Amino acid sequence: xxxxxxxxxxxxxxxxxxxxxxxxxxxxxxxxxxxxxxxxxxxxxxxxxxxxxxxxxxxxxxxxxxxxxxxxxxxxxxxxxxxxxxxxxxxxxxxxxxxxxxxxxxxxxxxxxxxxxxxxxxxxxxxxxxxxxxxxxxxxxxxxxxxxxxxxxxxxxxxxxxxxxxxxxxxxxxxxxxxxxxxxxxxxxxxxxxxxxxxxxxxxxxxxxxxxxxxxxxxxxxxxxxxxxxxxxxxxxxxxxxxxxxxxxxxxxxxxxxxxxxxxxxxxxxxxxxxxxxxxxxxxxxxxxxxxxxxxxxxxxxxxxxxxxxxxxxxxxxxxxxxxxxxxxxxxxxxxxxxxxxxxxxxxxxxxxxxxxxxxxxxxxxxxxxxxxxxxxxxxxxxxxxxxxxxxxxxxxxxxxxxxxxxxxxxxxxxxxxxxxxxxxxxxxxxxxxxxxxxxxxxxxxxxxxxxxxxxxxxx
Numbered sequence: 001x002x003x004x005x006x007x008x009x010x011x012x013x014x015x016x017x018x019x020x021x022x023x024x025x026x027x028x029x030x031x032x033x034x035x036x037x038x039x040x041x042x043x044x045x046x047x048x049x050x051x052x053x054x055x056x057x058x059x060x061x062x063x064x065x066x067x068x069x070x071x072x073x074x075x076x077x078x079x080x081x082x083x084x085x086x087x088x089x090x091x092x093x094x095x096x097x098x099x100x101x102x103x104x105x106x107x108x109x110x111x112x113x114x115x116x117x118x119x120x121x122x123x124x125x126x127x128x129x130x131x132x133x134x135x136x137x138x139x140x141x142x143x144x145x146x147x148x149x150x151x152x153x154x155x156x157x158x159x160x161x162x163x164x165x166x167x168x169x170x171x172x173x174x175x176x177x178x179x180x181x182x183x184x185x186x187x188x189x190x191x192x193x194x195x196x197x198x199x200x201x202x203x204x205x206x207x208x209x210x211x212x213x214x215x216x217x218x219x220x221x222x223x224x225x226x227x228x229x230x231x232x233x234x235x236x237x238x239x240x241x242x243x244x245x246x247x248x249x250x251x252x253x254x255x256x257x258x259x260x261x262x263x264x265x266x267x268x269x270x271x272x273x274x275x276x277x278x279x280x281x282x283x284x285x286x287x288x289x290x291x292x293x294x295x296x297x298x299x300x301x302x303x304x305x306x307x308x309x310x311x312x313x314x315x316x317x318x319x320x321x322x323x324x325x326x327x328x329x330x331x332x333x334x335x336x337x338x339x340x341x342x343x344x345x346x347x348x349x350x351x352x353x354x355x356x357x358x359x360x361x362x363x364x365x366x367x368x369x370x371x372x373x374x375x376x377x378x379x380x381x382x383x384x385x386x387x388x389x390x391x392x393x394x395x396x397x398x399x400x401x402x403x404x405x406x407x408x409x410x411x412x413x414x415x416x417x418x419x420x421x422x423x424x425x426x427x428x429x430x431x432x433x434x435x436x437x438x439x440x441x442x443x444x445x446x447x448x449x450x451x452x453x454x455x456x457x458x459x460x
Contacts, residue, residue, distance in 0.1 A: 001440050003321050004216040004259035005030065005251055007238050007276075011420055012408040013267030014221040014428025015069050016434075020265075021228035023435045028259065029230060032237025032272075034221060035072035035214075039269075039383060040420065042212035048304065049258055051212040056326050056378045057300045058175060061205030063421040065428065067188075071222040076214050080313070084109075088312050090158045090317030090363060099316075103205045110197045117168065119318060124149020124164040131158050131169075135194045147187035147392045151177075154186035159170075162435070167318050172196075174323060174342040176382040177417045178296045188387045193344045208313050210328070226370045238268075241276055241405070248405045264436045267408040268426065269382065278399045289394050293411060295382035300342035301356050303372035308335040309364040337372075343380065344384075354376055384418030385411050398430045403438060 004023055006017040009031040017029045030095065034043055042051045055305040059066065070076040084102035085415070097119035102109045115126045117317065138146075144155060155169050165181055168315050169189075173181045175190045177339065196204045209216045224230060238426075241264070242250030251259045266273050274290035281287070308327055315325045324340040339356060385391075398406045408430035416422035 002026065002262040002395055003260070004263050004265070004434060004438075006265045006267060007251075008038065008269075008409070009036035009218075009232075009234075010267060011066070011069075011408070011423035012410065012427040012430070013038070013265070013333055014218070015430045016265045016267055016408050017225055017230060018069075018072070018221060019227060019428055019431035021230050022239055023431070025435070026214060027071050027225065027228075027230040028261070029225060029232050030236065030238060030253065031232075031234045031256070032233045033288060036232075036234065037214055037218040037425075039380065040259050041218060042214035045089070045374060045376055047376075050304065050330065050336070051214070051301075052302050052376055052378075052426075053213045053338070054378060055323070055383055057213065057420055059207040059209070060196065060203065061207065061387070061422060062199045063207075063424075065322070065420070066420045066424040067207070068219060069424050069427075071223075073217065075128055075220045076209050078209060078216050079207040079208050082129055082313070083202060084111075084206065085204040087206070087314055087316055087318040089318055091119065091316075092359075092362065095318075097118065101455055107236075120164055120165045124161050127159045127161070128164055128168060131155065131160065131193065132197055134158055134198060135190060138190060138194065143187055143190060144392075146190055146390055147185050149186045150182055150389055151184040151186045152181040154190070155181065159453040161207050167181065171316060171318075171323070176419070177387040178342045180343050181386045183386065185387050185389045185391065187389075187392055191416065193347055199449055206314065208326075208328075223419035237272075238276060239416070241402075243280065243402055244400065246403055248402050263404040263406070265406050265430045266334035266409055266436060267411065267430070268439060270411045273407060273409070277400060277402075277405065277407075280405070282401070286396060288401075290353040292391065292394060294340075294386045296384050297344045297379055297381045298383035299341040299346075300378050300380075301339045301353065302336060302374075302376045302378075303313045303373050304330070304334055304336050304374040306333050306335070307366075307370055308361070309337065309367050311335075317363065320363070322356060323358055345442070387417045398426070398433050403441075404434075406433050406437075428446055 003021045004025040004027050006013050006029050008031055014208050018028045021027045037175055040057050045052050087099045089097045099117050101113035110132050115125050151173055155165050170181050173184050173189050177188055222300040236255050237254050239252045239254050248264050268324050270290050270293050274287055278287040310327055313327055322339045323342055326338045328336050330336050397413045410418045412426050414422035414425050448453050
């Protein structure tokens, strides 16, 4: 049995650690923070004792690899599936609309969904069908070329009006890329739209966690790793890598402990990865990538209330700064609302709490009659990377100049924006590379390594 070290306990790190443990490796998982989960975790609010997520994360039916990971750790039952996709919207003017969509039913499902979205004038709904036609004609060459232009420019070229971009395409772009259309890569938006509109059956389904993020996947993943004799170290990050002749022969932790694993997976954020491993690239390739990646923040305001202002699990808002309201019943007569603003850049750092409630009271006058409690605001400054044009050509794969060092994380070359699905895919890919490397150079039984990540066959 060979020792493997996984650095970072987000989705990518947890997936990689568990896959390596399943493949017969003795795994040590190291996390610099005192809690696991990376950028998708929960914490206990000291004022209310309630669990609050550090931000809302979308899970779609097309997230086959992430959903496979949840199934492997016995956590898939903690999701509630909304099928077919149905998202209600409310405009600041009082107008209401719904976006309904079922993939797997051909073009007819997309046509019915778009033509039924009454937040747009009828002429804009017909023009929106041009985007669907363009997506169906995209081959790899055309898709690659889209990485050189912004989503806003591409959509305008397809005849989309400013109102259509604002009330439909921007909504999707912000929710999936956490990047505004005028800054987002057209390729990344097209990848998402093609998957949601024309993916396999149920690809557009929405899956909503019925528990906090930590309870959804972190606790079960750590429990499974412990069951497989993995070692979990928290509150002690990596200080430096010891590299000799193209091999990582040692890893020094912040407390001075020296680990000597046979292989290492760095599943850390891009800046930390650049600090630890950037010098391994003689042409500073990784350092250049790190300098190009910019964080995109997500702001959320969570509060508890006895009578909900909406019982819709996910409500889209138009004509307001708030983009989404997520609702979950906690216990009898207690509901949790989370208001979300993606790509949240504010002049004074974050919007005043009073301004958010002012918008809510305009949309839901009944809010004034009730006293929200346990109000908590969060600004996750590095929630995702900003999916700007040109990044797809430079995002690194799992291999590094050190033969036994591999990269994972949603910021690596997954072919997807910064999502739970991209992180899961990268974790399986890195684990596969590690196991293949160990088969080649160490006394690992041939055939132990899977030639593809565990759920690769399920990826459309």
